[in-house]
Structures are given as structure tokens and as C-alpha cells.
Amino acid sequence: MAVVTAPKQDRSRATRQRLLEAAVACLADVGWAGSTVAVVAERAGVSRGAAQHHFPTREDLFTAAVEYVAEERSQALRALPTDDREQTVAALVGLFTGPLFRAALQLWVAAAHEDQLRDRVAELEARVGRESHRIAVELLGADESRPGVRETVQGLLDMARGLGLATLLTDDTARRDRVVAQWARLIDETLTAD
Amino acid sequence: MAVVTAPKQDRSRATRQRLLEAAVACLADVGWAGSTVAVVAERAGVSRGAAQHHFPTREDLFTAAVEYVAEERSQALRALPTDDREQTVAALVGLFTGPLFRAALQLWVAAAHEDQLRDRVAELEARVGRESHRIAVELLGADESRPGVRETVQGLLDMARGLGLATLLTDDTARRDRVVAQWARLIDETLTAD
Numbered sequence: 162m163a164v165v166t167a168p169k170q171d172r173s174r175a176t177r178q179r180l181l182e183a184a185v186a187c188l189a190d191v192g193w194a195g196s197t198v199a200v201v202a203e204r205a206g207v208s209r210g211a212a213q214h215h216f217p218t219r220e221d222l223f224t225a226a227v228e229y230v231a232e233e234r235s236q237a238l239r240a241l242p243t244d245d246r247e248q249t250v251a252a253l254v255g256l257f258t259g260p261l262f263r264a265a266l267q268l269w270v271a272a273a274h275e276d277q278l279r280d281r282v283a284e285l286e287a288r289v290g291r292e293s294h295r296i297a298v299e300l301l302g303a304d305e306s307r308p309g310v311r312e313t314v315q316g317l318l319d320m321a322r323g324l325g326l327a328t329l330l331t332d333d334t335a336r337r338d339r340v341v342a343q344w345a346r347l348i349d350e351t352l353t354a355d
Numbered sequence: 356m357a358v359v360t361a362p363k364q365d366r367s368r369a370t371r372q373r374l375l376e377a378a379v380a381c382l383a384d385v386g387w388a389g390s391t392v393a394v395v396a397e398r399a400g401v402s403r404g405a406a407q408h409h410f411p412t413r414e415d416l417f418t419a420a421v422e423y424v425a426e427e428r429s430q431a432l433r434a435l436p437t438d439d440r441e442q443t444v445a446a447l448v449g450l451f452t453g454p455l456f457r458a459a460l461q462l463w464v465a466a467a468h469e470d471q472l473r474d475r476v477a478e479l480e481a482r483v484g485r486e487s488h489r490i491a492v493e494l495l496g497a498d499e500s501r502p503g504v505r506e507t508v509q510g511l512l513d514m515a516r517g518l519g520l521a522t523l524l525t526d527d528t529a530r531r532d533r534v535v536a537q538w539a540r541l542i543d544e545t546l547t548a549d
Contacts, residue, residue, distance in 0.1 A: 322517030
């Protein structure tokens with residue numbers, strides 16, 4: 162039995178993963194209004210029935226997808242070296258550009274006026290936000306027992322989110338790099354001051 | 356003739372203004388997908404024909420609406436006293452909370468995957484962004500000839516945008532106030548250092 166079951170579980174896990182990745186890409190490309198379970202199933206090359214077996218509702222699929230990719234990004238971030246604060250700030254800002262942030266933003270903005278989404282997305286964002294904060298504190302070597310340090314790190318993540326939004330419609334890379342360099346300097350001074 | 360024309364122009368201007376205000380409220384409440392000229396006309400108590408006389412397309416109406424309210428906000432901001440940097444930072448952050456930002460965000464996010472909107476919204480956002488930057492420099496008394504000052508102010512506006520996004524689904528006021536207080540301190544130090 163084990164010989165038969167193991168590959169079946171693997172296939173099921175692979176299907177689930179294909180659906181999650183297709184869902185994030187779909188959300189980033191066409192927004193919430195055009196993102197349905199059927200569209201994602203087709204994009205992933207999975208039958209609609211199989212997709213609905215994994216994710217009974219549209220909300221299940223898309224919140225799971227944003228969470229899955231956020232976790233992948235967190236893991237990549239945790240593996241970063243911590244000896245260069247400017248590089249760390251740039252990597253944290255990088256969390257808020259690219260397809261994951263575009264997808265999360267579509268979900269977030271739809272949740273502002275869709276009751277079925279609102280509570281789930283708010284809870285998801287709070288969880289992902291706490292995790293990003295934890296990782297930022299660790300990578301920056303920030304001592305949150307010192308006054309102002311916690312708010313300095315929070316403001317940095319808010320700035321990163323704002324930079325991500327600025328890059329949604331136009332390529333903002335050159336400006337972003339200059340802002341990151343300057344804010345990295347401000348943050349480095351604040352975190353190393355005694 | 357002039358006696359007849361003047362009130363007619365006033366009425367026309369008042370109708371236009373009602374449409375613009377209804378459009379911003381509509382966008383903030385129901386998002387881009389539910390925001391049409393017909394819905395806004397009804398909300399404003401204006402006939403659909405009159406609405407289409409003022410704004411031939413949906414894109415015309417909603418980009419004009421976001422621009423109109425952004426200009427109103429800029430004017431209010433320019434009237435602020437400039438003697439207290441923490442108050443100035445709080446007021447700048449205030450630009451990115453409330454119905455105008457919620458409306459602009461809906462338009463912005465829809466523009467990411469709607470070709471008819473993309474160029475117009477990108478151009479509008481660039482214009483509004485430059486104006487916000489100009490006002491911020493003036494209110495903060497920032498000397499942009501000094502290295503890093505321009506990027507400090509840009510990063511502050513990015514942070515304000517990120518804080519606005521954080522407040523979309525949950526009331527984030529208490530955290531935001533603490534972040535604003537700390538970053539007002541950091542920015543004040545940076546702008547006054549020699």
C-alpha cells in the first residue's frame with residue numbers, strides 16, 4: 162500500500178503547488194475580478210474538479226496562494242547574510258516588489274469592499290506582517306528594547322510597502338535604489354547609536 | 356445674455372463637482388469593477404446624459420475625480436503651519452489615509468491590468484507625486500541641495516503611502532502614530548544636521 166500511496170500524495174502535493182503558483186500569477190496579471198478557480202485550474206493544467214477538491218472556494222484558493230508565496234519569500238530572506246545593512250534594507254524592500262506583492266495588493270484592495278474576503282485577508286496580512294517584522298529585526302540586528310527601535314523598523318517596512326506600490330505602474334528602480342541607500346544610512350545610524 | 360449664461364455656467368460647474376465627489380466616494384466604497392458612469396450619475400443625482408456630457412468615458416470621469424480631490428488636499432496642506440515638523444509629518448501621512456487615498460488606490464491597482472487606464476493613471480500619479488514632494492519639501496523646510504535630503508523626503512512619502520495601505524483593512528491608528536513620532540524625530544535630525 163505504501164508504495165501506491167506515496168506517489169499519490171506526491172502528485173496531490175504537486176497539483177496543489179501548481180494551483181497556488183498559478184493563482185498568484187493570475188492575481189498579479191488580471192486582478193481579483195478576473196481571477197476565478199476555473200481560470201487558475203486551466204492555467205495550472207489541472208481539472209476544475211481537482212482544483213475544487215483542493216480549494217472549495219475562490220477565497221480559499223487565493224488566500225492560500227498569497228500565504229504560500231509569502232512563506233517562500235520569508236524563507237529565502239532568512240537565508241540572507243546579515244553583515245551589510247544596506248543590502249538587508251534592499252532585500253527587505255525587494256519583498257514588496259515583484260509578482261507576490263502585486264498579487265497580494267490585488268487581494269488586499271479587493272478585500273476592502275468584499276465582505277467574504279475582508280476578515281481573512283486582514284488576518285493573513287497581520288500574520289505575514291508580523292513575520293516580516295520578526296525577520297527584519299533579526300537581519301538588521303535591531304535591539305527592540307531600546308526606545309524608538311521597534312518603530313524605526315516598522316517605518317522601514319511601511320516605506321518598503323510604499324515603494325512597492327510606486328513601482329506598480331512604472332519602473333521606479335533608479336529612484337528606489339537612491340531612497341534605499343539613504344534610508345539604509347538613517348537606519349544604520351539609529352540602530353548603532355547609543 | 357450674460358445674466359442668463361452665468362447661472363447656467365454655475366450650475367454646470369456644480370454638476371461637475373457633484374459628479375467628481377460622487378466618483379471618488381464610489382471608487383472608495385465599491386472599487387473599480389463596480390464604478391461606472393451610470394452608478395456615479397445616480398449617486399450624484401444627475402442624469403446619465405448630463406454625466407456623459409461632462410465625462411465622455413469612464414476613464415475620463417475617474418481620473419478627473421482623483422485629480423480633483425488630490426488638488427483639494429494639496430491646497431489644504433499648503434495652508435498648514437510649518438513650525439512643527441512632527442505635525443507636518445503627521446499631516447503628510449494624513450494625505451494617504453481616508454477616502455481619497457482609498458479611491459486612488461482602487462484606480463491604481465485596476466490600472467495595473469487595464470490598458471485603457473494604465474498610461475493615464477501613471478501620468479496622473481507622477482504629477483500628483485511631484486506635487487506632494489514639492490509641498491513636503493516646502494513644509495519641512497528641507498534643503499535639497501544637501502546630499503541625501505531629497506531621498507529622505509522621498510522615503511518619507513513612500514512610508515506615508517505604505518502606512519495608508521496598512522490602514523485599508525484594519526484601524527492602524529495607534530501603531531501609525533508611534534511610527535510617525537519616531538520617523539518625525541529621525542527626519543528632523545537629518546534635516547537639521549550640518
